[in-house]
Amino acid sequence: MTQIAIVGTGQTVHSRRRLDVSQAGLAREAVTEALLDAGLGMDDIDAVVVASGPAMFGSVNQPEKWLVDALGARYKPVVRVTSGGGTGLAGALQAMNQIKAGLARRVLVVAYDKLSEGALQASISTLYDPFWGREFAVGIMGFSAAYWRARMDKLGHTEEAAAMVSVKNRKNAMLNPKAHVKKEVTVEEVLASKPLCWPIKLLDVPPISDGACAVILAAEDDAAAITDRPAWIRGMAYYSEADNGPNRSMLQSVPLKVAAARVYQNAGVTNPRRQFDVAELQEPYTCFELSYYEGLGLCPEGGAAELIASGATEMSGDIPVNPSGGCMGANPIGATALIRLAEAAMQVTGKAGAHQIGGAELALVQAGGGWANLRGVAVVGATKD
Amino acid sequence: MTTTAGLPREVMGAMDARLSMPYTLTAGAATGVFLAELAQQRIVGTRCSACETIRVPAQDFCGDCGGDAHDLVIVPPSGDLLAWTVTDQGTVALVLLDGTDIPFLHQVVEGDPAALSMGARVTAVWAAEPQGAVMDLMGFALAPSEPVHAVEEAGETATPIEQLNYQMVLDYQHAYGHFYGSLFDGIKNDRRIRGVRCPSCRNVLVPPRAYCEACFVRTGDWVDVPDTGVLQACSVVHIEFIGQRVPPPYVYAEIVLDGTSTRLIHTVGGLSAEALRSGSVHPGSRVQAVWSDRRTGSLSDIDFFKVIDGPADE
Numbered sequence: 183m184t185q186i187a188i189v190g191t192g193q194t195v196h197s198r199r200r201l202d203v204s205q206a207g208l209a210r211e212a213v214t215e216a217l218l219d220a221g222l223g224m225d226d227i228d229a230v231v232v233a234s235g236p237a238m239f240g241s242v243n244q245p246e247k248w249l250v251d252a253l254g255a256r257y258k259p260v261v262r263v264t265s266g267g268g269t270g271l272a273g274a275l276q277a278m279n280q281i282k283a284g285l286a287r288r289v290l291v292v293a294y295d296k297l298s299e300g301a302l303q304a305s306i307s308t309l310y311d312p313f314w315g316r317e318f319a320v321g322i323m324g325f326s327a328a329y330w331r332a333r334m335d336k337l338g339h340t341e342e343a344a345a346m347v348s349v350k351n352r353k354n355a356m357l358n359p360k361a362h363v364k365k366e367v368t369v370e371e372v373l374a375s376k377p378l379c380w381p382i383k384l385l386d387v388p389p390i391s392d393g394a395c396a397v398i399l400a401a402e403d404d405a406a407a408i409t410d411r412p413a414w415i416r417g418m419a420y421y422s423e424a425d426n427g428p429n430r431s432m433l434q435s436v437p438l439k440v441a442a443a444r445v446y447q448n449a450g451v452t453n454p455r456r457q458f459d460v461a462e463l464q465e466p467y468t469c470f471e472l473s474y475y476e477g478l479g480l481c482p483e484g485g486a487a488e489l490i491a492s493g494a495t496e497m498s499g500d501i502p503v504n505p506s507g508g509c510m511g512a513n514p515i516g517a518t519a520l521i522r523l524a525e526a527a528m529q530v531t532g533k534a535g536a537h538q539i540g541g542a543e544l545a546l547v548q549a550g551g552g553w554a555n556l557r558g559v560a561v562v563g564a565t566k567d
Numbered sequence: 568m569t570t571t572a573g574l575p576r577e578v579m580g581a582m583d584a585r586l587s588m589p590y591t592l593t594a595g596a597a598t599g600v601f602l603a604e605l606a607q608q609r610i611v612g613t614r615c616s617a618c619e620t621i622r623v624p625a626q627d628f629c630g631d632c633g634g635d636a637h638d639l640v641i642v643p644p645s646g647d648l649l650a651w652t653v654t655d656q657g658t659v660a661l662v663l664l665d666g667t668d669i670p671f672l673h674q675v676v677e678g679d680p681a682a683l684s685m686g687a688r689v690t691a692v693w694a695a696e697p698q699g700a701v702m703d704l705m706g707f708a709l710a711p712s713e714p715v716h717a718v719e720e721a722g723e724t725a726t727p728i729e730q731l732n733y734q735m736v737l738d739y740q741h742a743y744g745h746f747y748g749s750l751f752d753g754i755k756n757d758r759r760i761r762g763v764r765c766p767s768c769r770n771v772l773v774p775p776r777a778y779c780e781a782c783f784v785r786t787g788d789w790v791d792v793p794d795t796g797v798l799q800a801c802s803v804v805h806i807e808f809i810g811q812r813v814p815p816p817y818v819y820a821e822i823v824l825d826g827t828s829t830r831l832i833h834t835v836g837g838l839s840a841e842a843l844r845s846g847s848v849h850p851g852s853r854v855q856a857v858w859s860d861r862r863t864g865s866l867s868d869i870d871f872f873k874v875i876d877g878p879a880d881e
């Protein structure tokens with residue numbers, strides 16, 4: 183089976199509202215940068231995967247039909263993948279599968295959302311069953327806050343611990359030229375910020391962003407010909423669980439654990455805390471980063487508060503998490519998971535600039551969508567194995 | 568607790584639902600100029616610098632060659648009718664404007680549709696009072712003697728319209744089906760909540776469903792479920808958002824009704840400001856439904872859940 187590498191990445195500068203471009207124009211910006219990074223043109227691309235959030239976000243159904251024109255992709259295979267906050271990673275997995283199946287050798291994945299255009303929480307609430315929950319849904323925020331509250335009691339995920347995630351990620355975003363929000367905060371400021379869905383407060387929440395990301399994946403021989411610094415994808419998986427199946431506690435994400443186990447096995451990872459040099463985790467709210475530390479085995483269950491307090495996940499720690507700033511730096515939802523993958527590739531190829539972790543060779547990526555019932559994991563390395 | 572379901576009183580057909588969403592859409596630079604220039608009764612297109620294709624409305628990107636370099640051009644308001652179809656909202660038409668390469672999708676607004684023919688000459692019909700939107704060009708009308716005009720360079724153009732307000736209103740009728748129909752018939756008419764028991768894992772599932780997700784076997788008996796339960800998780804909602812049913816602050820709640828193993832999403836109400844502030848409602852709190860005077864056949868038939876005394880179920 184051919185191995186697959188990331189040979190180019192690109193991102194827009196993310197911002198609250200891009201008035202100067204259409205949705206398609208936003209996607210094109212990221213693609214242009216990714217092609218430049220790889221030294222390729224659209225003629226070199228065999229297939230395109232478009233990844234974007236719910237159509238309700240931008241009021242455009244089947245937006246991939248717009249993107250065919252904007253990307254110069256006519257007469258190429260173009261499909262769209264959507265999976266909430268995990269959309270970008272689900273799109274990358276679709277590209278992997280095309281290459282593994284021998285259907286394509288070089289696949290462009292472009293992920294975007296232009297969240298300034300629609301009503302975010304109301305749009306997200308339409309993901310709920312219209313009979314069962316939609317009437318009282320608060321986007322994903324009510325749900326997320328509720329299970330953080332439950333994890334406080336059982337796992338010690340305190341407001342202070344989550345505030346430290348906000349402080350760390352916002353500090354890291356200062357070094358990321360693509361970040362949308364660049365403002366440092368203190369633990370006290372996070373704790374004192376306005377409650378939105380308590381315990382979630384304003385500074386536990388990422389910005390609402392317009393932005394796009396593009397990643398070019400290539401089969402082994404192509405990757406070696408395109409670049410001398412490919413980022414090898416050592417494993418990638420995306421798993422689900424039943425939304426309202428019986429006995430779902432949601433204190434820990436089962437699909438996250440299943441995905442991590444599968445990917446770690448593929449990548450030969452037996453001690454994630456020691457083996458990974460850096461991690462990019464998609465944290466739609468601060469509380470999720472704490473939960474993922476545990477689900478990904480970076481610390482034992484109930485150990486997340488201690489891990490963040492130890493400083494180990496800061497830039498200078500032994501397992502830096504989100505040197506890009508994560509979602510706290512920018513959160514164009516459909517793109518955010520692909521940004522995590524792109525940032526991981528940048529880290530292991532030494533292209534991360536001011537937020538580079540020195541000598542990073544093995545990177546962990548996590549992203550997910552739905553009501554925590556869709557979870558993906560990937561491992562990216564500087565070497566094939 | 569196991570009972571026979573009893574005969575439903577009412578056949579639940581479909582639940583009406585409306586999604587009404589405001590948008591602020593961005594047109595992009597070239598299309599923004601096209602929209603702005605309609606007020607001057609000028610139709611702006613783009614000529615691709617790479618392949619010379621002329622598109623109208625003006626586009627940022629050339630769909631033929633993928634190029635983004637172009638010149639803005641003024642396209643004549645006249646052309647040939649390529650195709651049309653008569654709908655109850657008007658006559659939708661593809662018009663190939665003079666000198667362009669891509670047909671323009673719009674409508675024919677005047678005259679008897681029976682008089683239309685393939686290749687017929689048409690000319691633009693303009694709104695008397697422009698609104699800064701695509702309908703400033705109302706459409707096209709037959710103009711048999713209209714000569715063929717040439718595309719011209721645009722020269723100075725208006726400042727592009729960057730953002731358009733748009734309201735999307737979508738009406739749905741969600742079919743209840745057998746399981747939701749039986750549940751909401753019971754809720755509406757008898758204030759009775761019913762689930763189904765999985766014959767394999769023995770869990771009681773609410774809302775009732777045909778298959779157990781965990782075992783993927785057909786569910787078995789109908790089971791009456793009390794309107795009391797335990798908060799599995801809860802948060803205090805302070806934000807306001809479009810489509811919100813309850814004025815904040817209130818408690819968002821994921822409730823496991825007694826004897827069941829699934830979640831019901833609702834709110835906890837009847838709380839003092841102090842109770843909301845202190846977060847005294849917590850996972851494990853016992854709650855009971857407070858039924859509304861409404862009988863809608865939805866979860867809104869429960870006004871909210873109230874906290875009741877009882878042992879916290881950890």
Ligand SMILES: [Zn+2]
Nearest residue numbers: 615618629632
């Ligand atoms: Zn062209």
Ligand SMILES: [Zn+2]
Nearest residue numbers: 765768779782
């Ligand atoms: Zn079962």
